[in-house]
Amino acid sequence: MLQKILLVSVVLTLFYVEQNSAQDDLRLQAILLDSTLTKNANAIVRSEEVTIEIKSINSVVVKTKRIVTVLNKYGDGYADCCEYYDPNRKIKKLEAIVYDSFGKEVKKYKKKDFKDRSVSDNSSLVRDDRIKYFEYTPLNYPYTLAFESEVENSTTAFIKYWKPILAYRLSVEKSIYKILNPSKISIRYRETNLDEYSVETNKSNLGTTYKVFNIPAKLPEVCSLPLNDMIPMIKVALNEFSLKGVKGFAKDWKSMGKWQYENLVSGRDKLSETTIEKVTELVSDATTTKEKAKRIYNYVQNKTRYIGIQLGIGGWMPMLAEDVDRLGYGDCKALTNYTKALLKSQGISSNYCVVWRDSDKINIDSEFTSMEGNHVILNIPDGDKDIWLECTSQTLPFDFNDSTTDDRNVLVVKPEGGTIKRTKKYEPEENILHTTATVNLEVDRSMSATVKRVSQGLEYDWNYNIQFETSKDQKLYYKEFWGYINNLEIGKINLNDNKDDIKFTEDIEISCVSYAKKVGSRLLISPNLFSRDQINLPKYDTRKTPLVISRGYVNTDEYIINLPDGYMAGNLPEKKSIETVFGSYSYELEKIDDKQLKFRRFLKIVDGTFPKEKYEEYRNFRSEIKKIDKSRIALKQQ
Template identity: 30%
Template sequence: MRLIPLTFSGLLLPLLLSPVATKAGGAAPKYAVADLPAALRENAHAVVRRQDELLTVKSVSRTVETVHRATTILDEAGSRWAAELVYYSQLNHINYFRGAVYDANGRQLRQLRGQDIRDISLSDGFSLATDARGRVADLSQPTYPYTVEFEYEVVSDNPLFYSTWQPQPVEQLSVEQATFRVMMPAGMALRYQESHLPAGTTPAALGAGAYAWEVHNLAAREEEPDGPSVAELTPAVFTAPAQFEVEGHAGQLNSWADLSRWTYELNAGRAELPPALVAGMQALVLGETDERARIRKVYKFLQANTRYISVQLGLGGWQTFPAASVATNGYGDCKALTNYCQALLGAAGIRSHAALVRAGSDEQDIRTDFPSSQFNHVVLCVPLTQAARADTVWLECTSQTNPFGYMGGFTGNRHALLLLPEGGRLIATPRYGAAENRRERQADVFLDAGGNATATLRTLRTGLEYDAVAGLPGLELSEQKKYISNRLALPNFTLTKVAFQPLPATAAVPGLRETLALTLPALAPPSGKRVFLTPNLLSRLPTPAATVGERQSEVWLDHAFTQLDTVRLHLPASLQPEQLPAPVRLSTPFGTYSSQLLALPDGTIRYVRRLEMPRTRFPRTDYPAYLEFRRKVATADKMQLVLLKTDA
């Protein structure tokens, strides 16, 4: 699986997460920092002084987006706003890109010049449409504060993507003034969804086909522990067409079925395979009665005989290469490889459906209540017909190494849109909860009388816990040791052995067994007659920061997991436990926890810890109770075992 950060390609244009532009001109000072209200400087690294966005819909096949933004950068942490990236592609071209920079008193220092603008590729390695490029300009200054002003206009012949207006997308950014206007031609309707607008904010009446929104004096916000991002909480307006046309292919977009039908029809008739390959697929599954095993064989063939390459241009961001082309060349983009796998399965007598999904390990799910183009990837959905209950196999077709049927953090736990001739529907991709996302560790620690130790750690990680370590077996030993050493929360140790063993391919979710051997000098040095040792070597859960003032956001627990630790302490005869701490058991809506120390008949001491956390959300008023649960867990995790030296 490609764990590649999501970048905004032509598919997602225009989702603006950087400053906007204006034409530099006139000698009169403007944007003086002294004019800023004190409330907008509080907790802010940058202030949007003025942001004006205009979406002009010319027709069903063309839109024009004009953006103007001036941003005062208060300190180095806000310097990201000194640069502006404008996206373009075969279907989107830039009319102009201008800018200027001003000192703290509002005097213009210089204008943006042509040689200041760089042209870069924006391919992200997995997206539906990756022919996107960008022009980027940086007006950073060595002395703070200063103000940058950018202005640009983009003409798009891909009107599937109307503007998203989000003037305050990140924390520690305040907004003095921001406006958003949309101009629609006669006979065309605008579809929009508002989110977190200030009370009383409604589209201004500008006449038929004209809409406008405006906000003022938005104080900077800070993200709170275990809460949503600021982008989920600040004002936004999402827009989408009701009808559109891309390079002569017209469609409706009033429902998910509309988008599904248009995409399906665009790619219909491209699944024909060479006769020899059809015969090969039939032979591959001949005699195999288990449906899942037949799918696995075809998927294994796909992975062994294809590779991902991004080759889409223009409409190719949506329309796949024919399956025969992939059969001949052995490569394709996500659409082409998914279409090819669908054709291979069809040759083997197995029905499947392509599905659009928003991919990205850090991505939130789509807005399911606002049908619009929110996707950047294609996967394959294979309904099982022989299962005792309704079941589905999901296939990531762009990776040569992805475990069979596993979506992971890249495309799991979200919604995908099935592409069907009659119009598809949203369907949930595989859900990975606490039962699937497990980390089970067994440790044997041999302590000597001087407090030095050796240890063997055997760890199994499954589900989303597996994602972070999936690539380790393929690394050189030195790289494996470097990665592991950076993640082991031990003050002083030496790795003497590293080994990995994957779970069998038939496991319900993929997993990796890791075996480590370590030396731990001065793990528990004696202090007089006593030795103090924390049995929980590696699984201490930190306490989240307390909220300053009243909590503003909900509690979002987005990663469910189960941790199970068993540590066996092998002690020398000269050390005996003075007293074992009492067991700890916690059961709350936020999670369950238990830990216990037991003295065993063979003279060893066994420590057992179990923590399970759900994937769920709670109202902000529950944060104190959640914080108390986390504090109790952190306290229990630091529990010390006191050993007495019997030979002292």
């Protein structure tokens, strides 16, 4: 009887194992995917489970299991499986398996099969973090990759966020995020956009679990919110933590700023008496704080260059100011701290500020305190105004936020604690591009012109880098910029960078052998030669996201057009004007006399966030501008 019971037990066990195996094989078959998940997708996250166990303030273990089906070559990046490690972060488990579209195993990777290299970049002198990764070149699509890892980190200042939707055109079949906290360490959560995606939440004494299922791929839309603002996300932070062996405590931005100041910044601003004497002499005849700061900023730009130092706590702690002074280089932390020390030697107070540096306006989250930011800049309070310094740049003007640090929340690190402050926002009227030109048209259809472009505000930022290109590349740039002018030739180029007024001037000579089009005895020309709107916004059947215009600006144009000998302008079009909530536009052509025309153009774009229903109105606004910009007039023989 006992033998029969054992036999039945074995049979049932084998049946159970075979059933599970069959289900696994079925799950890995890409040919059985739900069409709602394959639509618009380059890849599908079939299953992802991230389990984070917080063992202590000195140990956090992250276990990851992920299965991704790649549908085409554009989805290969989502199958990249890697883990980073350093002296504080140890990889305990690492493996991956590739399956074909029928769920058949193609290749298996153990930890020893993964390649290993330094996490290098072009600007760092030294780093201590490395990466283990593998490279797989698919022969056919679709294919599926299963990845599993386990990493233990003694740094607990950063707890991996949950972002189930990593990119556009990526569907998610299942994603699970678990936080296990058996030691009952004080922990904070920031939950965003959970209701919109029907995220399941289960909280218990041991931790919290989040689950989400069947999210179709999102398509990108132009002029929309950043993806992170629209997806479900969980941020996690510990009140007590460790950063590269340094103990920390922070429950709000005040305590975070105080901890960073005391443990990362304080006491690193000593300078030699020789350097202090040199700087004192440099600013001796300056009468204002701003003028002194400007001279010191220029001194730093001329003396130092940017080199990254990402070694241990040095990834967050600046080099000593005296070392930067001696060596002449440093990263953003070091150069900011060095400038701060030089200012302090002259009695000028300044603040070390942590920021997200990006062309998108990424804010330090004012509502959730954690280790944030990827860059450091300097803030000098000057009365009721703020001076902002980008200490890593050898080219940016004094007190100028470019479009990677403008208009966003930063963490101001002070001895008494941290505060959130916003960097300068440039209004549309401050971002000016003014173009003037004298244009000479000839009977043989050719054209020559002298063009002057003057940029200010963020328009300065968008244009001034051309001065650092070679003469050949400068000419190529302008030929591409005015690519709608056929057979364009670029002559002399004279560029002037006025950093005092933050004004960049481009003087350019151009010519074209066939600008006018001959139709019978008439010549057809487009009066707007140098500022045609080239934006081509797509049409959406159903817009899903709000319209976001991130930065406003004003473009003005004024040209004198000298007509060919023997020709005069016919009837000129009436002035065209458009007024919308997104900005305004005008186009005007007037006759000075029979030999000259004057062309004027004005375009103002207003930044802001508008309802998605407004997108089509904005698209029509830009389309109408584009249409008017390229309009022609006829010149007739006298």
